Amino acid sequence: MIPAARSRHPFDPAALHRILLNHYGPSGWWPGESPFEVMVGAVLTQNTAWTNVEKAIANLKAASLLDVVAIHATPSDRLAAHLRPSGYYNIKARRLKNLADMIMGSFDGSLERLFALDARDLRGILLEVNGIGKETADSICCYAAGKLVFVVDAYTRRILSRHGIINGDAGYDDVQQLFEGSLGPDLGAYKDLHAHLVYIGKDYCRSRNPMCGECPLKGSV
DNA sequence: TGCCAGGCCGGGT
DNA sequence: ACCCGGCATGGC
Numbered sequence: 001m002i003p004a005a006r007s008r009h010p011f012d013p014a015a016l017h018r019i020l021l022n023h024y025g026p027s028g029w030w031p032g033e034s035p036f037e038v039m040v041g042a043v044l045t046q047n048t049a050w051t052n053v054e055k056a057i058a059n060l061k062a063a064s065l066l067d068v069v070a071i072h073a074t075p076s077d078r079l080a081a082h083l084r085p086s087g088y089y090n091i092k093a094r095r096l097k098n099l100a101d102m103i104m105g106s107f108d109g110s111l112e113r114l115f116a117l118d119a120r121d122l123r124g125i126l127l128e129v130n131g132i133g134k135e136t137a138d139s140i141c142c143y144a145a146g147k148l149v150f151v152v153d154a155y156t157r158r159i160l161s162r163h164g165i166i167n168g169d170a171g172y173d174d175v176q177q178l179f180e181g182s183l184g185p186d187l188g189a190y191k192d193l194h195a196h197l198v199y200i201g202k203d204y205c206r207s208r209n210p211m212c213g214e215c216p217l218k219g220s221v
Numbered sequence: 222t223g224c225c226a227g228g229c230c231g232g233g234t
Numbered sequence: 235a236c237c238c239g240g241c242a243t244g245g246c
Contacts, residue, residue, distance in 0.1 A: 029227095046228040052244055053227095087243040091229085133229050153227055198227050 011165045013179045017189050020196040029195035030143035035111055037066060038144040042136045043095050044086045055085035068109045071100040095131030102129050111144075119147040134172050142190055150179040151194040155201025 031050075032038040037057065044053040059082040060066040065074060080093035102125070107113040117125065119141055126137035134152070141149035152175045160166045166175055183189055 042227090045226085047226065048228085048242085049226040049244070051226090052242095055244090085243065087226090088228095088241045089243080091241055095229085131229065135228065139227080151227085155227075194227090201227080202225095 011160075011178060011182070013182050013193060014184070014189065017183075017193040017196070020200070021192065024196060024199070027192050027195035027199060029191055030139070032143075034066075035115070035144040036068060039099065039140050040066065040096060042139040042144070043099065043131065044083065044092055046088070046092070046136060048087050052086045056083045056089075059083070059085070068100045068103050068111070071096050072104045072109070091131070095129075098129045098131050115145040119145075119149050122147060123149065138176070142187075142194070146187060148180070148185055148187060148190060150176050150183065150190050152176050152179075153194075153198060153201075155204070156194070156197045159197060159201060159204060 030038050030041065031054075032041050040060065041053055041057060044056055057066065063082055065071060065079065065082060071079065074097075076090075076093040076097050079096065080089045083089035083092050083096075086092060103109055103111065103114055106125070114125070115122065122145060123137050123141055126132050126140055127134070132140075138149045138151045141147040142151055152172050157166065157168075157170065157175060160175065160178075161168045161170075166178070179190075179193070183193075
């Protein structure tokens with residue numbers, strides 16, 4: 001079921017994307033030099049500021065630990081030491097190892113083989129990994145594997161909710177369908193729109209102020 | 222200074 | 235099916 005909308009007009013994600021693109025320009029997401037770096041970033045950024053994630057990824061690079069085999073082979077406490085700046089370092093070390101273990105065990109360590117799965121199967125496999133939930137799985141599907149999977153996060157919900165497009169208690173998959181059902185098969189739009197929503201979400205309606213003065217969406221959504 | 226950041230899990234009700 | 239505490243660092 002699509003969540004009930006209080007808005008008079010049907011939600012048009014492509015129009016929303018055009019507004020944001022016009023206002024801010026291309027987002028340039030996801031930062032990362034390789035698909036695996038994107039995957040690692042997706043785990044490390046869970047409830048964590050990206051600036052902290054960057055430090056941890058730099059540590060992994062400096063220690064030559066930014067690949068599947070190395071993470072699979074490294075004890076989690078040693079891995080954790082490099083992850084300190086990103087917070088939750090013990091649990092994140094475990095999560096990165098769970099991910100690497102899955103890729104080693106089921107796909108011979110090959111991201112090509114993993115990404116050869118179709119979007120639904122890839123999402124399912126990722127969700128079976130302890131420490132990977134829907135947002136992390138979908139971020140990997142979209143930004144690392146290049147699948148047509150739209151990423152929903154807390155900001156996406158908050159923004160749509162404030163505009164009366166969804167109810168506050170709408171489920172993840174419902175919100176996702178709202179985008180995937182309307183956006184065309186345009187991977188660039190999937191990537192860029194989510195990125196913009198996160199980007200504006202930070203200072204968008206942070207307080208109980210229902211509408212920020214400079215909101216580019218005002219009157220448009 | 223306290224609050225927040227691109228969540229997720231496990232245990233309890 | 236929800237609800238909650240825990241996980242942890244760095245920036246404003």
